[in-house]
Amino acid sequence: MGTRAKKLSLKELYQAIYEKGQASKPELAQDFGVSLTAVSDYVNQLESLGFVESKAKGTSTGGRKPLLYQVTPGFRYIVGVDMRVTHFYVFLSDVTGNLLHTELIHVNKDYYTYVTALAQNIQYILARFGLDKKKEQVIAVGICISGVTDFEHKVVDLSNELGWLDRPLALDLEKALGIPVFVENDARVYARNEINMEETNNVVTVLYLSRGVGLALVIGDRVLQGYNNRAGDSQFFGRDIDKIYHVIRTCGLFQEINDLPYIKLGAQPQHIFDLNQKFMRHVEENPDIKDAVEVFSTEVARMMIAMANVVNPKRILLTGNVFDYF
Incomplete structure (x- = not known):
């Protein structure tokens, strides 16, 4: 009896490959409960778009060894920012977590001075890696801050550390950078890693x-x-x-x-x-x-x-x- 056809999105498949590190088409078909033909079609689409690549072969169960697919490291990038009172850190990594660049910048905690410094230094790093002309390759900028944050609306409601109240930090940076920006408090950033x-x-x-x-x-x-x-x-x-x-x-x-x-x-x-x-x-x-x-x-x-x-x-x-x- 064949596997019943089921809806499967490219996003779900990409996330599964990302979480697993490496996965074969038969393995993915089994995980999602869909036919091998359907999974092959979706994986081939991701590969043709450049999101995934095959670099190794898995263990054979009797026939040819299946190809193992993984997320293409240099196809998309992420910028991370850790904000403190007197300074902030900027990190650039690819989607596999390979850290490409880090920078420590000292800054005044005045909101507009801080936002300007963030935008300028992020733009500088992107230009250094040739990503200022290819902003579609940057998935997003993620900001970690101590305080009360509204993740959905991209607002810092309160930061005692910085003395900020009701500041649309992520929205202001999005306007300056032309890249999606998200802001989250320290505890929930660490929680996401769990x-x-x-x-x-x-x-x-x-x-x-x-x-x-x-x-x-x-x-x-x-x-x-x-x-x-x-x-x-x-x-x-x-x-x-x-x-x-x-x-x-x-x-x-x-x-x-x-x-x-x-x-x-x-x-x-x-x-x-x-x-x-x-x-x-x-x-x-x-x-x-x-x-x-x-x-x-x-x-x-x-x-x-x-x-x-x-x-x-x-x-x-x-x-x-x-x-x-x-």
Whole structure:
């Protein structure tokens, strides 16, 4: 009995190949429950358009070895931006995650100054790689920011870190660049990395710690957004948690640490060790700061326990730049 014909979009097929890394036509036909003929037609279309390519052969089950298809690395590109108070990072990668370029730019946090600097530096990087004339090859610009974001409407509702309120950041950048732009808060960006397309019952909670605290929830293949697109912008700790915010905003050492650029994992080990030692001495020598850190750690632990009891996630991810230095 033949496989019943079923509707299948090129987008679904492309996403499946992307998630798998490599896949053969028979494998895709089985996954989608469609005929091999139908899958072959769709894969051939993607290949002719340049979206996928075949570079290897799979294991034979009796006949010829099937071709393995993968996403074409240099066919489309993505720009990523990580925004901080005094600086931002720009990343250029292909769709397979191959990092082609990174840049650190210092900037004033005034909104219009910041947007202008973002647009100019992104345009500079695109021109450097010849993509300023081929903007259709750039899928989108993705922005990560601490604060309350409205992903659907591309607005930063509130960023205490930058002092912004109701700023149409992604919309303004789209006008300047002519490329789709999306803005999302830190916690949900990290949560998106926890999506597993092959694990339908996937439930993960992400707790992101920086100058503020964010919570995100992954259910299945989606990050919970909430009815107003703001799920994950959590500010529901107890009153004592304000102590750590006061310390972070007023302590000179905390300011020094928070203003440091990201350091690549494994790089500058002595510098990281010295920074940790300096921080631990500072905490021990200042009882008020030690108390604030202990209260903060206790509240974080309570939240993680509460999430485990209420949501029963398969994983809890604790992340954020605070723990780069603790």
